[in-house]
Amino acid sequence: MLKVLKFGGSSMASAAQYAKVKAIVEADESRRVVVVSAAGKRGPEDHKITDLLYLCHAHLRYGVSCDSVFGMIAQRYLQIRDELGLKTDLEGELERIRADMESGMSEAALASRGEYLSALLMADCLGFEFVDATRWLRFRMDGTVDQDWSYAALRELAAGKRIVIPGFYGALADGSIHTFSRGGSDITGALAAAALEAEVYENWTDVSGILMADPRIVENPESIPQVTYAELRELSYLGAQVLHEDTIFPVAEKNIPLNIRNTNDPEHPGTIIMERFEENEASGDERRFITGIAGKKDYAVVSISKRGLSSEIGALRRIYEIFENHGLAVEYTPNGVDTYSLVVSGSKLEKVVHSIVAQLQEKLAPDEVLVTKGLAIVAAVGRRMANRPGIAGRIFSALGREGINIRLISQGPREVNVILGVDNADYAKAVRVLYNSFVK
Ligand code: ASP
Numbered sequence: 390m391l392k393v394l395k396f397g398g399s400s401m402a403s404a405a406q407y408a409k410v411k412a413i414v415e416a417d418e419s420r421r422v423v424v425v426s427a428a429g430k431r432g433p434e435d436h437k438i439t440d441l442l443y444l445c446h447a448h449l450r451y452g453v454s455c456d457s458v459f460g461m462i463a464q465r466y467l468q469i470r471d472e473l474g475l476k477t478d479l480e481g482e483l484e485r486i487r488a489d490m491e492s493g494m495s496e497a498a499l500a501s502r503g504e505y506l507s508a509l510l511m512a513d514c515l516g517f518e519f520v521d522a523t524r525w526l527r528f529r530m531d532g533t534v535d536q537d538w539s540y541a542a543l544r545e546l547a548a549g550k551r552i553v554i555p556g557f558y559g560a561l562a563d564g565s566i567h568t569f570s571r572g573g574s575d576i577t578g579a580l581a582a583a584a585l586e587a588e589v590y591e592n593w594t595d596v597s598g599i600l601m602a603d604p605r606i607v608e609n610p611e612s613i614p615q616v617t618y619a620e621l622r623e624l625s626y627l628g629a630q631v632l633h634e635d636t637i638f639p640v641a642e643k644n645i646p647l648n649i650r651n652t653n654d655p656e657h658p659g660t661i662i663m664e665r666f667e668e669n670e671a672s673g674d675e676r677r678f679i680t681g682i683a684g685k686k687d688y689a690v691v692s693i694s695k696r697g698l699s700s701e702i703g704a705l706r707r708i709y710e711i712f713e714n715h716g717l718a719v720e721y722t723p724n725g726v727d728t729y730s731l732v733v734s735g736s737k738l739e740k741v742v743h744s745i746v747a748q749l750q751e752k753l754a755p756d757e758v759l760v761t762k763g764l765a766i767v768a769a770v771g772r773r774m775a776n777r778p779g780i781a782g783r784i785f786s787a788l789g790r791e792g793i794n795i796r797l798i799s800q801g802p803r804e805v806n807v808i809l810g811v812d813n814a815d816y817a818k819a820v821r822v823l824y825n826s827f828v829k
Contacts, residue, residue, distance in 0.1 A: 392589050393424065393582035393587040393589075393591070394413070395424040395556060395575060395590070395592050396511075396593045396652065397574065397594045399429045399430065399595040400426075401427065401429060403428075403472075407469060409653070410593070415515075420591075421547075422587070423511060423553045424553075424574060424577050424578040424581055425511050425555060425574070426503075426507065427504050427506075427557070428507060436461065438462055439500060439557075439571070442499050442503055444458050445459055445490070445499060446496045455490075467479055469510055470510055470513075475510060476513060477510055477513045479509075479510075495566065497568045500558075501522075501568055503557075504555035504556050504557045504574060507555065508521075508554060515551070516551075517551040517552055518550050518552045519552070519553055520553070521554075522556070522557075522577065523564065524546060525539055525559070526560065526577065527539045527542070527559060527561075528561050529562075530561065536583075543580075543584040543585065544585065554581060556574025556577035556578060557569055557573045558573075559577075569635075570633070575636040576635050576639070579636045579640045582639070583640055583645065586643060587645055589645065589646045589648050590648070591648045591650055592647060592649050592650065594631070594649060594650070596651055598612035598649045598657070599612060599621070600681075601824065602820055602824045602828075603628070603683075603820065606817045607820060607821055610828075612657075612659065613660050613680055614660065614661065615661050615666050617665055618662060618663070618664055619772070620680050623683070624680075625683075629681065631649060632647075637662065641664060647663075648660070648661050649662070677828070678777060678780060679769050679770070679771040679828060680772065682769055682820055682828075683768050684765060684768060684819075685766055686813045687734070687736060688735055688765065688810070689738045689761065689762045690730050690731065690761045690764055691730070691738070691745065691749075692731075692761070693730075693749055693758050694755060694756050694758075695755040696756060699724075705729060707752050708729060708749065711745060711749060712731065712733070714748075716737075716741075717737055717745070718733065719731045720766070721810075723797050723798065730797070732766070732797065732810065735763070746760070763812060764796060764797070765811050766808060766809070767808070767809045767810075767811060768806045768807070768809070769784055774805065781798075781800065783827075784827075787826040787827070788809070788811075788822055788823070791818065793818060793822065794815065796810045796811060
């Protein structure tokens with residue numbers, strides 16, 4: 390049995406956090422592969438090491454000394470090592486990085502050093518072998534991961550061992566370092582779990598799983614015990630931010646459960662994400678058909694009305710084409726007879742609104758084009774909503790009772806979500822009403 394664990398920046402931020410990680414890893418024999426992020430913030434005023442590394446690179450590019458920034462990076466890792474009484478030759482490592490910087494290190498190579506140093510120290514701390522990501526994580530020239538090559542390489546490197554791997558980066562075929570986009574250590578962990586066919590991919594962070602609603606809106610929301618990949622996609626698309634969005638593909642492909650856990654509360658079971666769950670595993674509570682609530686403010690709606698529009702063949706295509714030519718994604722299209730409404734990002738629309746309206750006038754000769762701003766989208770997401778009559782009705786009446794006007798309704802055929810548009814001003818209240826009516 391093998392578990393792959395990934396620890397995020399906050400779990401790697403200080404010697405005290407390293408000690409928690411060590412206790413977690415040692416609590417379970419099968420926790421054999423550990424992927425780490427660079428050190429993150431110790432508090433709100435602190436800096437992420439990766440940010441400082443990018444900053445160093447910018448200094449170098451403009452010929453400004455980065456001694457003080459580099460000093461902060463060095464000091465953080467030296468402090469962790471010394472407080473833990475570890476033996477890693479950090480001075481030598483830091484000197485090498487400094488020398489590489491002088492000889493024109495790439496931005497990716499420099500940015501990757503946070504994970505590299507974290508992994509060296511964590512390997513020392515756990516007594517595991519350090520396996521550099523450049524030895525197995527192979528990127529193609531187009532930036533995608535060569536999974537077959539990478540999986541085979543890791544399987545060989547990890548066989549029968551306990552290892553620590555730096556997240557976030559790998560190498561191109563010529564050996565040069567390439568990184569994922571920010572937050573990418575999540576993807577490294579998922580790839581390692583998929584390569585080694587892990588029993589579970591544990592993603593350790595500083596929250597006890599994915600919360601059912603935004604904690605800035607709902608006080609102390611519960612965390613979601615189980616969520617499917619499809620539900621998670623819906624929730625994260627509308628703002629629930631826990632994982633890098635490309636994390637789930639490698640593990641979903643192999644149906645490996647992804648468990649989000651809290652390093653600061655290791656007893657909490659966190660959230661388990663899987664392709665599907667046995668139906669009787671559902672929480673049993675009849676009201677719990679909602680898995681989570683997410684949403685975003687500041688959408689705009691462009692409504693095009695014209696008598697006979699609904700029977701005009703190709704009208705919707707022409708409308709879409711205008712939005713497409715302006716690089717504007719259409720999020721939802723609730724329609725009425727002879728009116729098409731397109732929901733788009735308010736800020737993106739603002740930049741092109743005049744041109745879009747002018748082209749709509751020209752190409753469709755509508756009776757009216759109306760632009761409404763300040764719309765918030767609220768989504769109630771839940772796999773248990775499918776095939777259950779009466780759910781939408783209960784959602785609408787809960788909102789109606791609280792005097793919230795619903796301005797838009799959309800539900801996909803998979804019935805995994807009910808999407809509502811409300812005024813920006815009603816957004817927080819709508820989220821709270823849904824949470825209090827169906828979760829609490
Ligand atoms: N250290 C990288 C970042 O800050 C990657 C990660 O932590 O996942 O983006």
